Amino acid sequence: MEWRDEGIILATRKHGETSAILEVMTRSRGRHLGLVRGGLSRRMRPFLQPGNKVDLLWRARLDEHLGSFQVEPLEQNAARLFDSAVSVYGLQVLAAHLRLLPERDPHIRLYETLGIIIAHLDDADVVGALLARFEVAVLDELGFGLDLTRCGATGSSDDLIYVSPKTGRAISGEAGSAWADRLFGLPPFLRVGSALGGDAAAIHDAFRLTGHFLARHVYEPRGIEAPEARASFLAALTKALNRPVSKEHTSV
The missing domain is CATH 1.20.1440.120 (Recombination protein O, C-terminal domain)
Known part of the structure; x- marks a missing residue:
């Protein structure tokens, strides 16, 4: 299962040593959670902040699974808002x-x-x-x-x-x-x-x-x-x- 959509980040929380669970409000699929592998890295952390708009690719074996996100930044608003x-x-x-x-x-x-x-x-x-x-x-x-x-x-x-x-x-x-x-x-x-x-x-x-x-x-x-x-x-x-x-x- 997979889909692509844009979304606005609502929250990020740590998962394990290097990953993060991202909560986003998507345009067509509502509020959705997904795992971002390496989400705590120095490269990814700045654009995985609340308020930022991102492009999302979600994948999971079954629709009811948490699934994982691949994330690319679209609008980085967090620095302005914080x-x-x-x-x-x-x-x-x-x-x-x-x-x-x-x-x-x-x-x-x-x-x-x-x-x-x-x-x-x-x-x-x-x-x-x-x-x-x-x-x-x-x-x-x-x-x-x-x-x-x-x-x-x-x-x-x-x-x-x-x-x-x-x-x-x-x-x-x-x-x-x-x-x-x-x-x-x-x-x-x-x-x-x-x-x-x-x-x-x-x-x-x-x-x-x-x-x-x-x-x-x-x-x-x-x-x-x-x-x-x-x-x-x-x-x-x-x-x-x-x-x-x-x-x-x-x-x-």
């Missing part, structure tokens, strides 16, 4: 969310989104919105999608500023005004077609919303906790967003 706490924690959150999905199940939309996020992981102005959208997409892929396109009470697509914690449906300002303290805020960037970006408060609103539904539908039923990296990512991102911007002195 200098930023936001990027490092963001990568860990992305990997943790992808592990919620069954291994070897294809999720092409998530793969494409993963690539977009990695390209912007070191951009604090947009990465929070991108990762929150990724969490919405993961919920959808798991069968617990949120309906953020129309008001759950009126059917209108206008003035959607809340989300019901019970139904996961958007609620308009008029319909939800009497229960505003019981509803989640809906940051504009979570709506389809909306522009990215938002301040720290909007980012926290988005992650509070997605975290509620991840806990209800995924973490609690499986008896697991939210990844610790998620809180660390939010803390690092908040710090980055609130960092003063230095101004160059100009002569008058």
Whole structure:
């Protein structure tokens, strides 16, 4: 058995003295593991890092076996990302969310989104919105999608500023005004077609919303906790967003 695909590395762990087990998100075969012989060598170690995009040739005697990878680098992103706490924690959150999905199940939309996020992981102005959208997409892929396109009470697509914690449906300002303290805020960037970006408060609103539904539908039923990296990512991102911007002195 063999196949070739491209993938993004999620994690690498040591196997024996010289080899590594690589965990990748592939374009057409989902999250997949494989053995890389010599993966701990000085030559291979730099491109077997999380965030890097690689070309993969997988071989095994039977489809259900772990199998082995032959790996060639396509995009080396790790060196750029490892200098930023936001990027490092963001990568860990992305990997943790992808592990919620069954291994070897294809999720092409998530793969494409993963690539977009990695390209912007070191951009604090947009990465929070991108990762929150990724969490919405993961919920959808798991069968617990949120309906953020129309008001759950009126059917209108206008003035959607809340989300019901019970139904996961958007609620308009008029319909939800009497229960505003019981509803989640809906940051504009979570709506389809909306522009990215938002301040720290909007980012926290988005992650509070997605975290509620991840806990209800995924973490609690499986008896697991939210990844610790998620809180660390939010803390690092908040710090980055609130960092003063230095101004160059100009002569008058």
